[in-house]
Amino acid sequence: MNPVYYLYLAALLFTIGAAGVLIRRNAIVVFMCIELMLNACNLAFVTFSRMHGNLDGQIIAFFTMVVAAAEVVVGLAIIVTIFRTRHTASVDDASLMKL
Amino acid sequence: MSSVATVHSLWMTAADAPGRIPGPHIEYAQLSPTLIVLGAAVLGILVEAFLPRRSRYHTQLLLSVVALAAAFAAVIGLAAGGFGTSKAHVAAMGAIAVDGPALFLQGTILLVSLVAVFTFAERRLDPASHGKRVDSFAAQAAAVPGGKAEQEAVKAGFTTTEVFPIVLFAVGGMLVFPAANDLLTLFIALEVFSLPLYILCTLARRQRLLSQEAALKYFLLGAFSSAFLLFGIALLYGYAGTVTYAGIAEVVADGAKQIDPALAGTMGNDALLLIGAALVLMGLLFKVGAVPFHMWTPDVYQGAPTPVTGFMAAATKVAAFGALLRLLYVVLPGLRWDWRPVMWGVAIITMLAGAIVAITQTDIKRLLAYSSIAHAGFILAGVLATSEDGISSVLFYLAAYSFVTLGAFAVVTLVRDAGGEATHLSKWAGLGRRSPLVAAVFAVFLLAFAGIPLTSGFAGKFAVFKAAAQSGAGWLVVIGVLSSAIAAFFYIRVIVLMFFSEPKADGPTVAVPSPLTTTAIAIGVAVTVVLGVAPQYFLDLAGQASVFVR
Numbered sequence: 001m002n003p004v005y006y007l008y009l010a011a012l013l014f015t016i017g018a019a020g021v022l023i024r025r026n027a028i029v030v031f032m033c034i035e036l037m038l039n040a041c042n043l044a045f046v047t048f049s050r051m052h053g054n055l056d057g058q059i060i061a062f063f064t065m066v067v068a069a070a071e072v073v074v075g076l077a078i079i080v081t082i083f084r085t086r087h088t089a090s091v092d093d094a095s096l097m098k099l
Numbered sequence: 100m101s102s103v104a105t106v107h108s109l110w111m112t113a114a115d116a117p118g119r120i121p122g123p124h125i126e127y128a129q130l131s132p133t134l135i136v137l138g139a140a141v142l143g144i145l146v147e148a149f150l151p152r153r154s155r156y157h158t159q160l161l162l163s164v165v166a167l168a169a170a171f172a173a174v175i176g177l178a179a180g181g182f183g184t185s186k187a188h189v190a191a192m193g194a195i196a197v198d199g200p201a202l203f204l205q206g207t208i209l210l211v212s213l214v215a216v217f218t219f220a221e222r223r224l225d226p227a228s229h230g231k232r233v234d235s236f237a238a239q240a241a242a243v244p245g246g247k248a249e250q251e252a253v254k255a256g257f258t259t260t261e262v263f264p265i266v267l268f269a270v271g272g273m274l275v276f277p278a279a280n281d282l283l284t285l286f287i288a289l290e291v292f293s294l295p296l297y298i299l300c301t302l303a304r305r306q307r308l309l310s311q312e313a314a315l316k317y318f319l320l321g322a323f324s325s326a327f328l329l330f331g332i333a334l335l336y337g338y339a340g341t342v343t344y345a346g347i348a349e350v351v352a353d354g355a356k357q358i359d360p361a362l363a364g365t366m367g368n369d370a371l372l373l374i375g376a377a378l379v380l381m382g383l384l385f386k387v388g389a390v391p392f393h394m395w396t397p398d399v400y401q402g403a404p405t406p407v408t409g410f411m412a413a414a415t416k417v418a419a420f421g422a423l424l425r426l427l428y429v430v431l432p433g434l435r436w437d438w439r440p441v442m443w444g445v446a447i448i449t450m451l452a453g454a455i456v457a458i459t460q461t462d463i464k465r466l467l468a469y470s471s472i473a474h475a476g477f478i479l480a481g482v483l484a485t486s487e488d489g490i491s492s493v494l495f496y497l498a499a500y501s502f503v504t505l506g507a508f509a510v511v512t513l514v515r516d517a518g519g520e521a522t523h524l525s526k527w528a529g530l531g532r533r534s535p536l537v538a539a540v541f542a543v544f545l546l547a548f549a550g551i552p553l554t555s556g557f558a559g560k561f562a563v564f565k566a567a568a569q570s571g572a573g574w575l576v577v578i579g580v581l582s583s584a585i586a587a588f589f590y591i592r593v594i595v596l597m598f599f600s601e602p603k604a605d606g607p608t609v610a611v612p613s614p615l616t617t618t619a620i621a622i623g624v625a626v627t628v629v630l631g632v633a634p635q636y637f638l639d640l641a642g643q644a645s646v647f648v649r
Contacts, residue, residue: 007337010333014330017326018323021323027315030319031319037327037329037330038326041329041332044330044333044337045336047337048336048340052340054340054341056336056342057333059283060332060336063283063286063287064329067286067290070294071290071294074298074318075297075322078298078301078311078315078318081301081311082311082312082315084243085243085307086308091315091319094312094315095312096308096312097309097312097313097398097402
């Protein structure tokens with residue numbers, strides 16, 4: 001099968017993730033959309049790796065997974081702290097600071 | 100089909116001949132600044148785990164200061180050993196460059212962090228709670244603000260001494276960021292310094308809701324932007340088949356000469372290159388806070404604990420501009436006719452928007468945030484010069500600007516009322532009557548921001564605008580000078596407010612800091628004046644350090 005299709009899929013997933021970040025209101029869902037974007041990057045890396053016939057892309061995919069895991073640790077900690085303070089995880093409610 | 104065959108042979112051969120894998124060759128001595136800082140950060144975590152609470156603060160402070168000073172000494176040693184000039188090369192199997200700009204920026208970051216750690220450790224500003232001195236960080240960050248757990252933590256006199264190892268981790272990432280010589284290292288370094296900063300933002304002792312909100316915004320937008328950066332890296336990898344800077348630059352320069360026909364769809368595909376480069380630049384411009392990727396800056400600067408804001412504003416900018424310079428000058432010089440017009444636009448709207456929006460601000464921290472956006476625009480003007488002068492002027496500007504910022508935010512921590520820091524501008528009215536010294540020091544910083552002669556701000560602005568003008572960016576310089584004039588208006592307005600208006604009866608008091616913050620502010624003033632009065636030595640130093648290794 002032509003590996004280029006996987007690139008289209010990666011671009012599609014990335015776009016869905018980016019649109020989700022912009023549209024969704026719940027911080028957890030926004031965060032999941034960011035993770036979706038990272039996974040789209042992984043798919044692109046692995047596909048390019050296959051197309052180029054070198055392993056760099058696959059190695060980078062591992063690094064991305066580790067970074068995503070670290071990001072979850074920090075991100076969920078922040079979101080949970082906010083939730084316990086305000087009893088909501090909506091990003092619209094976080095508006096104490098305005099222009 | 101030939102490419103598919105080669106791909107399969109990759110793991111086929113590996114399966115039947117598991118030969119020796121040679122270990123990587125790492126030049127530990129040349130990476131020592133980063134290794135010292137990260138090692139001290141790990142030690143700091145162990146200190147948190149094993150030492151009793153009462154001795155942690157002093158141990159952590161000592162450890163951080165010693166580590167940062169040792170790392171700075173290591174940078175000086177490397178520079179003296181010629182690694183900045185003649186012996187500049189790429190270390191760690193092509194991952195990290197040891198060259199002039201890297202060493203200059205690492206030295207700057209380390210000095211700035213050293214001074215920032217002094218402001219982190221300040222314990223005389225907040226009134227002692229239950230007989231124990233406290234700093235500007237939460238008693239227990241996990242406790243709900245105003246809840247029972249928080250009251251107990253405050254009563255017990257807890258402090259978040261974890262900030263010291265966390266800040267060391269951030270510094271470690273920042274040291275790698277401008278020296279990263281492949282896109283993977285760039286991304287990892289970005290995350291290594293960003294994640295600790297997100298945590299630091301949540302840790303304010305006062306106004307914890309603001310602090311948590313700032314952290315949420317910073318985290319979500321930061322993660323969003325790093326996802327863009329990563330996708331850009333994926334596309335550049337698809338374009339060049341490698342993530343090393345030299346490899347990509349080679350493919351950019353040569354075009355698609357000796358490429359396997361099966362790869363013609365990806366390798367050397369201009370669409371991949373342009374979109375990938377744009378996405379990577381977007382990620383970096385987010386970190387430097389350039390318009391239109393600046394939306395997080397004012398909120399995060401306002402909400403984060405002020406020492407953290409100072410550290411972030413100074414050190415992050417240095418690291419991010421270093422990485423941006425290396426990317427544009429080493430990876431994408433062959434593409435400069437494509438990125439220069441775009442970056443022109445970004446520089447212009449950054450300078451103008453930062454200066455104009457700052458006029459309407461009423462909070463001193465937000466004001467400084469918008470001023471930092473405007474300054475990002477000025478630095479971008481130097482980046483655009485695509486010449487050696489451009490590099491050296493940006494290096495000099497970063498060094499000058501970071502100390503001014505750090506000093507200014509350190510002064511902000513001193514002006515306090517019952518609710519903590521009094522950051523509303525109206526409360527600063529008449530500060531010059533009440534405590535002339537603090538107001539005068541802040542005025543020096545504001546004049547440096549405005550770029551008045553005899554301050555470091557003037558020397559820096561002159562250098563970047565000169566480099567930009569020499570590269571033919573005359574209009575950019577005109578707009579830069581115009582927005583400097585707009586920016587000077589609100590800096591002067593704050594000075595007028597401090598010195599020429601009556602102090603209010605219920606105005607804030609100026610806390611008397613410990614020698615830590617005093618030292619930090621004194622260093623800020625000294626650097627501002629020295630770099631303003633006698634910039635030549637430092638300009639020469641930046642000039643010597645302005646050649647990237649490839």
